[in-house]
Amino acid sequence: MKIQEHHARDIFQKYGIPVPDAEVATTPDEARELADKFGCPVIIKAQVLVGGRGKAGGVKLAKDSDEAFEKASQILGMDLKGLIVEKVLVAPAVDIDKEYYIGITLDRDRKQHVVIVSSAGGVNIEEVAEKTPEKIGKIWIDPAYGLHSFELRKMLFGAGFEPKVAIKAAGILKRLFTAVTHMDMSLVEINPLVLTTDGQVLAIDAKINFDDSGIYRNPELKVLKESEDTDPIEIEAHARGLTYVRLTDGNVGIIGNGAGLVMATMDEVNRAGRGIAKPANFLDIGGGAQAELVKNSLEVVLSDPNVKSVLINVFGGITRCDEVAKGLLEAIEGIELPVPVVVRLAGTNWEEGKKILEGSRFTPVESLEEATEKIVGWMTEKSSV
Ligand code: GDP
Ligand code: MN
Numbered sequence: 398m399k400i401q402e403h404h405a406r407d408i409f410q411k412y413g414i415p416v417p418d419a420e421v422a423t424t425p426d427e428a429r430e431l432a433d434k435f436g437c438p439v440i441i442k443a444q445v446l447v448g449g450r451g452k453a454g455g456v457k458l459a460k461d462s463d464e465a466f467e468k469a470s471q472i473l474g475m476d477l478k479g480l481i482v483e484k485v486l487v488a489p490a491v492d493i494d495k496e497y498y499i500g501i502t503l504d505r506d507r508k509q510h511v512v513i514v515s516s517a518g519g520v521n522i523e524e525v526a527e528k529t530p531e532k533i534g535k536i537w538i539d540p541a542y543g544l545h546s547f548e549l550r551k552m553l554f555g556a557g558f559e560p561k562v563a564i565k566a567a568g569i570l571k572r573l574f575t576a577v578t579h580m581d582m583s584l585v586e587i588n589p590l591v592l593t594t595d596g597q598v599l600a601i602d603a604k605i606n607f608d609d610s611g612i613y614r615n616p617e618l619k620v621l622k623e624s625e626d627t628d629p630i631e632i633e634a635h636a637r638g639l640t641y642v643r644l645t646d647g648n649v650g651i652i653g654n655g656a657g658l659v660m661a662t663m664d665e666v667n668r669a670g671r672g673i674a675k676p677a678n679f680l681d682i683g684g685g686a687q688a689e690l691v692k693n694s695l696e697v698v699l700s701d702p703n704v705k706s707v708l709i710n711v712f713g714g715i716t717r718c719d720e721v722a723k724g725l726l727e728a729i730e731g732i733e734l735p736v737p738v739v740v741r742l743a744g745t746n747w748e749e750g751k752k753i754l755e756g757s758r759f760t761p762v763e764s765l766e767e768a769t770e771k772i773v774g775w776m777t778e779k780s781s782v
Pocket of ligand 1: 490
């Protein structure tokens with residue numbers, strides 16, 4: 398589960414991580430009032446569950462309260478990578494001397510948490526690993542030993558953190574790790590952690606993902622999960638009983654039967670897509686393929702405006718491919734298919750299934766390779782338009 402920045406900020410505050418004052422506004426007038434309350438300049442930040450808000454125009458500085466009103470009116474209601482902004486965070490702006498990155502996530506290969514830091518944080522963090530890897534530090538946390546200040550400091554110095562920042566960042570990382578273990582976080586990121594011109598070290602952005610399997614242990618998280626702050630498409634999908642996870646920056650809707658098959662399909666789209674085609678979601682329709690279920694799945698996947706093509710990957714076992722094919726045709730009766738959809742059928746009765754789909758609005762294929770070729774072809778056309 399992902400949560401909004403302002404909720405993550407509140408959790409940071411509870412764990413003693415230094416954050417600026419901040420409050421949420423849902424109207425430009427409220428933003429103006431908060432600007433008056435905090436004193437200007439203030440920073441106005443879109444509260445949506447996507448990264449890269451700064452670059453997309455969702456983070457703006459306002460020098461006085463009239464400008465706070467104006468900037469909040471621009472951000473509220475805007476479409477940020479397919480999500481409509483309904484709330485902004487208003488915070489007194491800080492004067493930044495330098496931006497850093499610190500985070501903790503789970504390394505599933507090593508079965509340990511990994512701490513990742515960089516002395517070149519901010520909106521271009523993705524480029525740092527590629528261009529200046531010496532500015533990145535990593536250590537894995539052995540659960541038997543925990544996390545020690547000396548190893549954190551060594552790593553931070555090694556990655557180019559100035560000593561006075563390194564000492565504070567080490568303290569913040571220890572508190573973050575406490576939060577990670579208490580609340581079953583799968584990822585926590587501060588980007589940027591800043592050194593202000595007056596020498597403070599502050600977390601001015603906050604990102605937390607939780608391991609859904611641990612939510613039952615935290616009553617506070619249950620409340621958050623039920624609040625309106627999750628992706629509206631995910632809420633709709635879950636209401637329809639579908640196992641759906643939305644990804645940011647994808648353009649290919651993925652539907653399959655069986656979690657393993659869906660994950661493998663996503664990997665294959667990523668691999669064959671070479672950056673042109675990327676999975677936009679995970680959707681497992683499970684066993685059986687009643688028309689209603691297929692229809693629900695298609696509707697949910699297509700409601701994501703980032704989706705420009707769809708790959709349906711079905712492996713027929715007990716579920717027969719001809720039944721799935723019939724379900725698919727029934728599913729699109731009366732609904733529009735705004736984007737091309739390729740259907741790969743394999744297993745029991747795949748030939749019958751393929752025949753049923755031939756000449757329909759679906760493009761049936763036999764192998765995943767053919768399916769990804771189609772997808773990459775469509776996405777290449779789109780990107781060259
Ligand atoms: P993101 O783009 O979604 O990661 O949003 P951030 O909250 O990280 O904001 C993006 C960028 O806006 C940061 O990297 C900062 O450079 C800038 N920014 C955010 N808050 C402040 C602030 O209080 N003062 C100044 N000067 N810049 C800020
Ligand atoms: Mn950020």
